[in-house]
Amino acid sequence: EAQVTQNPRYLITVTGKKLTVTCSQNMNHEYMSWYRQDPGLGLRQIYYSMNVEVTDKGDVPEGYKVSRKEKRNFPLILESPSPNQTSLYFCASGGGALETQYFGPGTRLLVL
Amino acid sequence: AQKVTQAQTEISVVEKEDVTLDCVYETRDTTYYLFWYKQPPSGELVFLIRRNSFDEQNEISGRYSWNFQKSTSSFNFTITASQVVDSAVYFCALSEATNFGNEKLTFGTGTRLTIIP
Numbered sequence: 001e002a003q004v005t006q007n008p009r010y011l012i013t014v015t016g017k018k019l020t021v022t023c024s025q026n027m028n029h030e031y032m033s034w035y036r037q038d039p040g041l042g043l044r045q046i047y048y049s050m051n052v053e054v055t056d057k058g059d060v061p062e063g064y065k066v067s068r069k070e071k072r073n074f075p076l077i078l079e080s081p082s083p084n085q086t087s088l089y090f091c092a093s094g095g096g097a098l099e100t101q102y103f104g105p106g107t108r109l110l111v112l
Numbered sequence: 113a114q115k116v117t118q119a120q121t122e123i124s125v126v127e128k129e130d131v132t133l134d135c136v137y138e139t140r141d142t143t144y145y146l147f148w149y150k151q152p153p154s155g156e157l158v159f160l161i162r163r164n165s166f167d168e169q170n171e172i173s174g175r176y177s178w179n180f181q182k183s184t185s186s187f188n189f190t191i192t193a194s195q196v197v198d199s200a201v202y203f204c205a206l207s208e209a210t211n212f213g214n215e216k217l218t219f220g221t222g223t224r225l226t227i228i229p
Contacts, residue, residue, distance in 0.1 A: 031215050042116075042203065042219035050214070058216060090157060094215055100147070101217060103157040 002027045006091050006104035013081055014112050021076045021107050023091030032074040033058070033101070034066065037088040046089075049074055081111045114139045116206050118220035125194055126228045133189040133223045135204030141165075146180065146187045147205040147217065157203070163187065191225075199227045 004025045013019055025032065033048040035058075045058030049068040063085055065077040074093075078085060088108050094101035115138040125131045137146065148160040161171060163180050171178045175192045191198050201224045205217040 033216070035217075035219075040221055042221045043205075043217070044219075045214075045216045048214050048216065056214065058214075088155065092217075100159055100162050101215065102159065103149075105156045108155075 002102070004091055004093050004102055004104035006089075006107050008107060009105060010108045012110045012112065015082055016080050019078050019081060019109075021078075021089060021091075021109070023074045023076065023104055024072050025074075025091075025093040025102075026072065027093060027102070028071065029093040030071070031094045031101075032068070033092045033094075034064070034074070034076050035090045035092065036060065037090065037106075043090065046076070081109075083111050085109065086111045114141075114144075114206050114208055114218045116204050116218055116220035118202075118204055118223050120223045121221070122224045122226070124226040124228055127196060128193050130190060130192050131194055131225065133191075133202050133204075133225065135187045135189065135220060137185050137187065137204070137206045139185075139206060139208055141208040143208075145207045147207070148178065148187075148189050149203045149205065151201040151203065151222070153200070160189075160202075194227045196227045196229055199225060201225070 007022045030051045034046040035043040037043045044060050046064050047058050047066040049055040055066050055068050088106050090106050091104040092101040117136045144165045146163045150158040168180050177190045179188045201222045203222045204220045207217050
């Protein structure tokens with residue numbers, strides 16, 4: 001089954017404690033992206049990757065890092081989380097050339 | 113810069129009524145794609161439709177239909193004979209072709225649709 005998986009689905013942490021949210025896709029997509037969803041703001045892009053070892057900032061990259069060492073994986077790293085990073089995070093992957101992007105199930109993060 | 117506006121924050125209708133969700137977009141590109149996604153209470157994002165800027169034909173899929181009008185920069189979504197399972201937040205999104213390889217989706221703020229039994 002074609003899918004995008006994210007882990008963990010729910011996470012409560014404290015300010016400053018490094019965390020990683022994993023994302024994996026089994027569709028051999030080159031393009032992957034991270035979004036955060038906040039009430040009244042819709043979804044906003046954090047980082048994206050056009051292929052292995054090719055990543056770039058989206059609209060709201062501050063406080064986040066990513067890596068793309070393998071085609072299927074695109075982890076999101078919060079080196080020192082802060083309460084304003086409390087949000088719902090989605091990973092997405094697409095087949096390129098503006099094909100449909102498919103989203104993971106989301107990760108709800110609460111930073112205390 | 114691209115922008116998507118969903119002016120209806122919340123809509124409530126009684127079951128079996130028809131409902132239209134509005135989406136207005138802004139872009140300078142002549143080639144772009146429009147999308148609708150559904151987010152049910154469980155939280156995942158479910159892809160509904162993708163439409164490119166050169167195809168203005170309306171689309172119908174069961175009880176769902178979409179009306180794309182370039183003249184008014186709108187891509188509205190209609191649910192006919194609504195059902196309780198249609199209750200969700202619906203997002204309209206835009207992706208531009210000339211974004212240097214970044215297939216970023218610009219989302220509207222969403223419309224929360226509640227179907228009253």
